[in-house]
Amino acid sequence: MATVVGFISEKGGVGKTTACYHIAIALGRYEGKRVLVIDADYQRGGISGRFFPKLIEGFGSEAPTGTTLFNKFQQLYSASPQTTEIDVLPCNGQIDLIPADPRLSTVSVDKLPSTNNIRANNMSLLSHMKTISFVLSGLSKNYDYVLIDSHPEVSDVMRSIIYVADHCVSPVKLDRQSSIGVATVIGEISNVNNDISMIRRSLDVEDDYRNTQFSGSMGMMAREYGEGLKQSEQLEYNRLRRSGKIFTNYVTEGDGLRIAAANRQPVFDVQGANAVKQAAQFRALTKEFMQVCP
Numbered sequence: 001m002a003t004v005v006g007f008i009s010e011k012g013g014v015g016k017t018t019a020c021y022h023i024a025i026a027l028g029r030y031e032g033k034r035v036l037v038i039d040a041d042y043q044r045g046g047i048s049g050r051f052f053p054k055l056i057e058g059f060g061s062e063a064p065t066g067t068t069l070f071n072k073f074q075q076l077y078s079a080s081p082q083t084t085e086i087d088v089l090p091c092n093g094q095i096d097l098i099p100a101d102p103r104l105s106t107v108s109v110d111k112l113p114s115t116n117n118i119r120a121n122n123m124s125l126l127s128h129m130k131t132i133s134f135v136l137s138g139l140s141k142n143y144d145y146v147l148i149d150s151h152p153e154v155s156d157v158m159r160s161i162i163y164v165a166d167h168c169v170s171p172v173k174l175d176r177q178s179s180i181g182v183a184t185v186i187g188e189i190s191n192v193n194n195d196i197s198m199i200r201r202s203l204d205v206e207d208d209y210r211n212t213q214f215s216g217s218m219g220m221m222a223r224e225y226g227e228g229l230k231q232s233e234q235l236e237y238n239r240l241r242r243s244g245k246i247f248t249n250y251v252t253e254g255d256g257l258r259i260a261a262a263n264r265q266p267v268f269d270v271q272g273a274n275a276v277k278q279a280a281q282f283r284a285l286t287k288e289f290m291q292v293c294p
């Protein structure tokens with residue numbers, strides 16, 4: 001069975017998509033792992049665009065064709081039987097993608113048909129949270145890792161990601177805001193874990209849920225002075241380490257990743273000293289990722 005890892009944060013623009021994309025590529029290309037990437041970012045679909053630029057032309061203005069994650073939530077809203085089939089696009093030999101769907105922004109438990117039966121309502125809330133997990137039930141045996149990129153918002157989609165994930169990691173910029181954002185993420189993981197345990201008791205259902213772990217913040221766009229982090233960033237790094245886990249490896253800010261993003265390539269394929277440095281950082285980060293999220 002695959003290890004499922006959610007890339008989540010409350011803050012936008014902190015490097016979630018960049019981290020998820022490069023770790024996916026490094027796992028496939030350098031570590032020989034089979035990887036499924038799920039793009040649950042309903043605003044940008046950035047990782048879908050990295051793999052298939054055409055896929056996000058007109059993103060948000062037209063609904064994607066085929067069966068997406070959105071359709072799986074919609075089955076619950078229309079009280080149809082939920083099915084696991086979903087479109088999975090092969091990206092290269094090692095990586096497959098479940099692409100983004102902007103309609104995921106409309107996912108909400110408020111749309112579930114409600115009854116005056118508390119047990120039925122709780123069952124339905126549980127099915128909502130289990131949607132991604134249900135979809136993966138037939139798929140995950142084909143992969144070593146499932147990585148999920150997300151939109152920076154505490155939402156019912158995020159709760160479904162936390163439910164299915166064995167681990168969640170949180171990319172951060174090492175600034176004063178990051179410790180606040182990480183605390184929110186840790187709080188939401190514990191909300192989901194507690195909700196599941198409460199629903200499980202109240203429904204008396206056997207459920208194979210295991211508590212999701214917060215497995216660490218990841219320093220992205222870090223700035224160095226000499227060989228180490230700038231003092232203010234080192235202070236923030238230390239603060240994060242005191243309040244939870246943080247990866248030892250980090251990725252520095254620089255042009256290599258900017259060029260990679262503009263060319264829709266991984267930084268591993270970009271020339272130049274800065275790209276070489278960032279590529280090495282991502283390979284080291286990926287090795288640590290495999291230890292932290294085995």
Ligand SMILES: Nc1ncnc2c1ncn2[C@@H]1O[C@H](COP(=O)(O)OP(=O)(O)OP(=O)(O)O)[C@@H](O)[C@H]1O
Nearest residue numbers: 012013014015016017018152221252253254257261
């Ligand atoms: N280390 C880096 N150096 C330079 N640019 C970077 C670095 N990491 C990320 N970027 C750039 O910063 C921008 C934001 O990164 P990214 O899209 O990965 O963040 P995000 O958290 O996924 O954002 P959103 O919340 O909007 O989905 C992108 O343009 C990306 O190419």
Ligand SMILES: [Mg+2]
Nearest residue numbers: 016017041046
């Ligand atoms: Mg993103």
